[in-house]
Amino acid sequence: MLIRRQRVVAAVALSAVAALALGACESGPGKGAPQAEGSTGPSVVAPGKPGEPARRISPEEAARLLPDESPNGADFRYVQMMVVHHRQALTMTELVPQRASSPQVKKVAERIAAAQRPEIGAMEGWLKNNGGPRAQGAHDHHSMPGMATEDQLKELRGAKGKAFDELFLKLMITHHEGAVTMAAEVLSEGNNVLVEEMANDVIAQQTAEIDRMRSL
Numbered sequence: 001m002l003i004r005r006q007r008v009v010a011a012v013a014l015s016a017v018a019a020l021a022l023g024a025c026e027s028g029p030g031k032g033a034p035q036a037e038g039s040t041g042p043s044v045v046a047p048g049k050p051g052e053p054a055r056r057i058s059p060e061e062a063a064r065l066l067p068d069e070s071p072n073g074a075d076f077r078y079v080q081m082m083v084v085h086h087r088q089a090l091t092m093t094e095l096v097p098q099r100a101s102s103p104q105v106k107k108v109a110e111r112i113a114a115a116q117r118p119e120i121g122a123m124e125g126w127l128k129n130n131g132g133p134r135a136q137g138a139h140d141h142h143s144m145p146g147m148a149t150e151d152q153l154k155e156l157r158g159a160k161g162k163a164f165d166e167l168f169l170k171l172m173i174t175h176h177e178g179a180v181t182m183a184a185e186v187l188s189e190g191n192n193v194l195v196e197e198m199a200n201d202v203i204a205q206q207t208a209e210i211d212r213m214r215s216l
Helices: 002-026 059-065 073-093 103-129 150-158 162-189 193-214
Strands: 044-046 055-057
Touching: 073 103, 073 150, 073 162, 073 193, 103 162, 103 193, 150 162, 162 193
Parallel strands: none
Antiparallel strands: 044 055
């Protein structure tokens, strides 16, 4: 249901964009494009509701029909917290090459690092494009679902071989479960379609990784 909400938003936006494009094509010089009622400019074909015919409206009205996808507080809170969340995952994966004994654990860590580094870049880019971070109140590591404590990280740094493998998988599964929880929350509370896309990616990728780690 959460993913369906994102698809509905995207479908509405795509319909409006298609209508705008069609209107622009029809309104070229000398083609006698039809005009929207009460308008002196080119008209736009807007899809009707199920069972209703399409209608012609002005570009200004078409723009007003587009959904408002401006970020809200939940979007900013999610992106800012997820950057911190992902960085801790990278801190954990950096320990793997020298301390893990299992080739499978090493491959999992490589996949996690390869996925989350660019995701951090994308989220930081989103924040920059939307005016930078927003004050969201106090959010320490312990307030984020799945975050390892300093004691747990210290234990992980001191472990090696099979003991490291087991602790790494335990902590990373919990870490991923927390990320999925955060992503599900922003899908129900956020408003920005790009944040929804990022959250859906987190749910899909990290759920698959959870299943993979549990199988080791």
